[in-house]
Amino acid sequence: MRQLAIMTLISSNSSSAFKDAATALTAGNLVAFPTETVYGLGADACNEDAVARIYEVKGRPKNHPLIVHISSVNNLAKWVREIPEYAIKLANEFWPGPITLILPRARIAKDFITGGQNSVGIRVPAHPLALLLLKEFESQGGLGIAAPSANRFGKVSPTCADDVKNELSSYLNQSDLILDGGSSKVGIESTIVECISSTPKILRPGAVTADMISSLLGTKIKIMTTNKGTKIMAPGLFESHYSPSALVKLTGTPAIGDGLIALSEVQTPPGVIRLAAPVNNDEYARILYQALRLGDQKKISKIYALPPTGDGIATAIQDRLRKSSGNTTKSSFT
Ligand code: TXA
Ligand code: MG
Helix, strand or coil: CCCCCCCEEEECCCCCHHHHHHHHHHCCCCEEECCCCCCEEEEECCCHHHHHHHHHHHCCCCCCCCEEECCCHHHHHHHECCCCHHHHHHHHHHCCCCEEEEEEECCCCCHHHHCCCCEEEEECCCCHHHHHHHHHHHHCCCCCEECCECCCCCECCCCCHHHHHHHHCCCCCCCCEEEECCCCCCCCCCEEEECCCCCCEEEECCCCCHHHHHHHHCCCCEECCCCCCCCCCCHHHHCCCCECCCEEECCCCCCCCCEEECCCCCCCCCCCEEEECCCCHHHHHHHHHHHHHHHHHCCCCEEEECCCCCCCHHHHHHHHHHHHCCCCCCCCCC
16 A cells, blocks of 8 residues: 655745755755746756666656756756757747757666666756756756656646645655645646657747747748657657546537536536636646646536647647547647
8 A cells, every 4th residue: 555645745935945956856856936937846867766766766767768957058968978959949949938859869877867868858947946946956967857748647747736636645745845836837847849750859849939049040840740750759659648537528518517628708608607707828838737626626517628720839728638638649749
């Protein structure tokens, strides 16, 4: 039987919170921490035992690689080799920020991080508390924090500390910590860009959009809509992902007692439970996961989530909603 955990939620109001969190990571414990996208479940990226616990706590298959978080582009060279020039441009322009670069790995990116692949995903997050944590961890000798989203495998990513606590507290132990940094401003996971061949590819759309990347690099960028032809295990392609307990429907008319997530211009039919009414696409991304979780708290069995049209961050919302609804046939990466 699993023991009930008594891990601690520490608040960013305490000036030493990030130091305690860095010390916990250095000691081999797990720390859930805020980023501007979603909360991550962190471990010392060079500590195999600590990283193994991430997989246990998430219930995630071992061959799904992890993103390594670092405090600055200056630390990139430790983790990767043969960085294409366009990747350096992307890093300089968008870091710290919601973009992960997949690059050929250096020796310190071990198989237990990359799932045995020769590439590694790296990100410099923009949340001030994440940066303080990373800098403190690095000052204690750490090289990077491996962190997937802090949810159970296949479930909705958490965008605040309480959601992490509700989801993971029974899997964490008393030496693990949750660092509270308020609500994530972006609300959906980072854009993932594969920087392996001569041209970049978007593996997962996010707040750094295809247009932003194209205009920086002066080339059109491909958004992958399937992982055919890559060896990489992508959770979203094999089973439903970003999924609440409720059934998520992207089209149709909600009936009495169903939930509804849609832009504010969409009216709520009588008897339907409105879970979110964002005024624009940025707000839609920011509150989407909270709204899906709210549906579960209210024990709603069917949620209608009407995706915004268009491109930009709408592409990322459409991608996540398609996966939430269990339609993974057209999905891109998770
Ligand atoms: O916004 C984010 O990216 C959040 C925060 C915490 O940084 N992290 C996150 O991690 O979403 P995760 O593990 O939930 O999703 C990362 C995705 C996974 O689908 C994984 O397969 C893919 O990135 N990934 C990681 N390393 C990769 C690699 N070397 N090649 C291809 N895909 C990779
Ligand atoms: Mg995830």
